[in-house]
Amino acid sequence: xxESAFFQDLAMLMTAAGVVAAIFVRLxxxxxxxxxxxxxxMSEYTWxxxxxxxxxxxxxxxQLGVVFLMFxxxxxxxxxxxxxxxSIAFPTAAFDVVGMILxxxxxxxxxxxxxxxxxxxxxxxxxxxxxxMLAKVIDEMGWGRRMFAKYVLGTSxxxxxxxxxxxxxxxxxxxxxxxxxxxxxxxxxxLAVFFLTVLxxxxxxxxxxxxxxxxxxDDESLLLVLLGVCFFVSFFxxxxxFSLALGAFLVGLLGSSSDVRQRLEGLVAxxxxxxxxxxxxxxxxxxxxxxxxxxxxxxLFLSAIVTGFKMFNTTVMPLLTGADLKTSVxxxxxxxxxxxxxxxxxILYVGLCGDAKxxxxxxxxxxxxxxxxxxxxxxxxSDPAGEFVxxxxxxxxxxxxxxxxAWLAKIRGSDDSPSLALLRVAATKLVIYAVLMLxxxxxxxxxxxxDYSRFSEYFEKNDKLFFFFIAxxxxxxxxxxxxxxxxxxxxxxxxxxxxxxxxxxxMAIRQMIRFFVQxxxxxxxxxxxxxxxxxxxxxxxEVQGVALVAIVAIGxxxxxxxxxxxxxATKRFQEALTVQExxxxxxxxxxxxxxxxxIHRIELRESSRAIGETVVSLNVRAKTGASVVSVYRxxxxxxxxxxxxxxxxxxxxVALGDRLQIAALKNLLGASA
Numbered sequence: 001x002x003e004s005a006f007f008q009d010l011a012m013l014m015t016a017a018g019v020v021a022a023i024f025v026r027l028x029x030x031x032x033x034x035x036x037x038x039x040x041x042m043s044e045y046t047w048x049x050x051x052x053x054x055x056x057x058x059x060x061x062x063q064l065g066v067v068f069l070m071f072x073x074x075x076x077x078x079x080x081x082x083x084x085x086x087s088i089a090f091p092t093a094a095f096d097v098v099g100m101i102l103x104x105x106x107x108x109x110x111x112x113x114x115x116x117x118x119x120x121x122x123x124x125x126x127x128x129x130x131x132x133m134l135a136k137v138i139d140e141m142g143w144g145r146r147m148f149a150k151y152v153l154g155t156s157x158x159x160x161x162x163x164x165x166x167x168x169x170x171x172x173x174x175x176x177x178x179x180x181x182x183x184x185x186x187x188x189x190x191l192a193v194f195f196l197t198v199l200x201x202x203x204x205x206x207x208x209x210x211x212x213x214x215x216x217x218d219d220e221s222l223l224l225v226l227l228g229v230c231f232f233v234s235f236f237x238x239x240x241x242f243s244l245a246l247g248a249f250l251v252g253l254l255g256s257s258s259d260v261r262q263r264l265e266g267l268v269a270x271x272x273x274x275x276x277x278x279x280x281x282x283x284x285x286x287x288x289x290x291x292x293x294x295x296x297x298x299x300l301f302l303s304a305i306v307t308g309f310k311m312f313n314t315t316v317m318p319l320l321t322g323a324d325l326k327t328s329v330x331x332x333x334x335x336x337x338x339x340x341x342x343x344x345x346x347i348l349y350v351g352l353c354g355d356a357k358x359x360x361x362x363x364x365x366x367x368x369x370x371x372x373x374x375x376x377x378x379x380x381x382s383d384p385a386g387e388f389v390x391x392x393x394x395x396x397x398x399x400x401x402x403x404x405x406a407w408l409a410k411i412r413g414s415d416d417s418p419s420l421a422l423l424r425v426a427a428t429k430l431v432i433y434a435v436l437m438l439x440x441x442x443x444x445x446x447x448x449x450x451d452y453s454r455f456s457e458y459f460e461k462n463d464k465l466f467f468f469f470i471a472x473x474x475x476x477x478x479x480x481x482x483x484x485x486x487x488x489x490x491x492x493x494x495x496x497x498x499x500x501x502x503x504x505x506x507m508a509i510r511q512m513i514r515f516f517v518q519x520x521x522x523x524x525x526x527x528x529x530x531x532x533x534x535x536x537x538x539x540x541x542e543v544q545g546v547a548l549v550a551i552v553a554i555g556x557x558x559x560x561x562x563x564x565x566x567x568x569a570t571k572r573f574q575e576a577l578t579v580q581e582x583x584x585x586x587x588x589x590x591x592x593x594x595x596x597x598x599i600h601r602i603e604l605r606e607s608s609r610a611i612g613e614t615v616v617s618l619n620v621r622a623k624t625g626a627s628v629v630s631v632y633r634x635x636x637x638x639x640x641x642x643x644x645x646x647x648x649x650x651x652x653x654v655a656l657g658d659r660l661q662i663a664a665l666k667n668l669l670g671a672s673a
Contacts, residue, residue: 009052009053009058009061013278016041017278020034020037021035032133032280033376036281036283036369039284039287043285043288045289045291058278058281058285061282064278064279065275067231067234067245067248071248071268073135073139073153074250074253074255088323089157090155092158092321094162096335097162102123103126104119104122105122112298121349124167124170127159127338128159128160129156131156131157138153141379148326148386151331152334190240194246196436197439198233198250199250199253202254210225210264229251229254233250286343292366292369295362295363298366299370306367307336308336310338314331314332315328315329322405324405325390325398327386329389334382336371337374338367342364342367422488423489423496426492430482430525434528436478437532438528440470440475441536444467448466486517489521493517494513600656600657602655603652604652610668611649614645618668624661626655626657631653632654633651653669
């Protein structure tokens with residue numbers, strides 16, 4: 001790629017995107033449609049020659065757009081949002097993906113007369129909704145905080161994950177190994193390993209790291225640290241044959257679990273706008289209008305099938321899993337499309353089967369393009385459509401739905417008893433520990449396969465031993481946490497099976513159950529540990545003996561250190577999961593009214609000590625007794641400011657308190673009323 005070609009293409013794309021954005025925002029139309037149409041207009045297929053010097057540079061910039069767009073989407077989520085939508089988003093995604101694969105296979109074989117392999121790939125191509133498109137449209141409309149939008153994006157992300165597994169199965173089918181359930185479970189299993197590894201390690205380290213960097217009040221260092229993590233994880237996702245978008249979304253989710261979430265959203269917004277625009281222009285560049293016209297009847301038919309079936313799937317399943325009627329209709333309208341995965345699946349089929357003349361590529365691309373262009377309009381129309389359905393739905397249906405939702409809530413409420421909740425927590429911890437041990441061992445096994453001779457001949461000779469030690473030190477560190485979790489699991493199972501009576505026979509049964517469960521769990525942990533070591537153990541017998549003795553010795557000597565580290569990691573993990581609740585609590589604390597108080601406005605000048613500080617860092621409530629109600633900045637008022645709101649020169653602070661409290665606040669801020 002020539003430097004001049006790269007900058008020429010970037011200039012062309014940014015100019016086209018800028019012109020389109022200005023025109024479409026004036027017309028009130030979704031800018032995404034304009035970006036795609038601009039790409040079609042600039043395409044080599046449209047004019048017989050490309051406006052661009054190097055098409056490869058556009059693909060690279062487009063991939064950056066995917067990373068920034070998915071990273072920004074992850075930032076808009078939170079652990080609490082994911083917990084709320086798990087009972088709706090995942091079942092809806094699974095139902096839609098499986099249903100659309102079956103529909104695609106039936107249409108391919110029975111309607112188009114294609115081969116079974118081609119039809120399977122058609123089913124995979126139409127099973128996934130366009131996550132990046134939805135994220136962009138919802139962001140443009142300012143609907144990111146609406147609950148239905150979170151359900152939509154959560155469902156779409158779950159579909160992305162399931163589609164990766166479906167692609168693995170379809171690839172095995174194309175290669176002649178058949179549609180093996182084992183291939184599907186293996187693919188989804190490695191996805192689960194990747195997910196848990198990134199999220200658990202990320203929740204422990206990333207929010208604390210961001211909070212530490214944020215204390216310097218330097219936005220540049222804060223942004224670069226998180227982007228470094230983003231591209232690092234995205235690279236690993238790519239190396240493990242997952243999508244870049246998946247890694248970027250997970251890091252965005254980690255950023256949303258930090259105390260500096262609001263600052264990060266503002267810092268990433270310009271980058272997201274720039275690169276996502278180029279991404280959608282690059283989609284238009286791939287479209288051949290002549291081929292689409294040739295297959296127009298098939299494209300129109302398949303588009304109608306996709307829209308109808310996906311709307312049905314993503315409306316009915318949310319209703320069955322407890323969503324209200326309006327939310328279900330909005331989800332159905334928003335998810336009735338397919339996106340960029342269709343391009344990837346179609347290209348993958350051509351590459352695997354060598355069928356360059358296949359009808360799959362133009363039909364899949366045309367259907368994706370048509371439903372993508374219609375999607376912004378359908379998302380915009382989903383709100384009035386949901387209200388219309390709620391108004392016109394029969395009263396008997398509403399009563400039945402209300403009764404069903406109450407019954408479903410009761411069932412879920414019964415599952416949330418304290419004993420069952422503690423049981424699930426302990427079991428979940430044990431699964432996470434097992435997956436993390438496997439993941440770290442796999443990474444270490446991959447690392448010693450690289451050639452390190454150009455750095456150090458000694459390290460190259462002993463790299464397997466080095467990574468063996470790293471994997472086992474991590475496993476040793478997990479031992480105390482496994483024992484504690486196994487003890488908690490055993491206690492809850494014993495209580496559940498034997499009851500909580502004080503009779504001697506009950507106590508004896510509880511003791512037996514505790515011993516059996518705890519012993520079984522710990523034994524399974526050590527069996528997994530031994531099995532992993534059989535794969536990564538150094539070859540030399542003497543080295544094996546020395547390594548095992550060293551691990552046992554270090555584990556025994558450093559036991560207390562490992563216990564403290566495990567407790568500290570668990571605490572940090574819990575802090576990351578509850579950051580939103582803590583932030584809301586601080587907001588409520590700093591916005592309560594003071595009895596018999598009066599409102600005062602305090603202007604912050606350049607000399608004020610509060611410049612660069614926050615309500616939390618100043619500890620306003622504890623030190624003065626006054627409450628900061630709102631802040632005027634540049635003619636705009638912000639109420640209920642968050643804990644990470646940073647005061648700037650020129651701010652007018654609106655505070656509530658009596659005369660002495662306001663005097664103390666003025667002294668703390670170093671300002672005048």
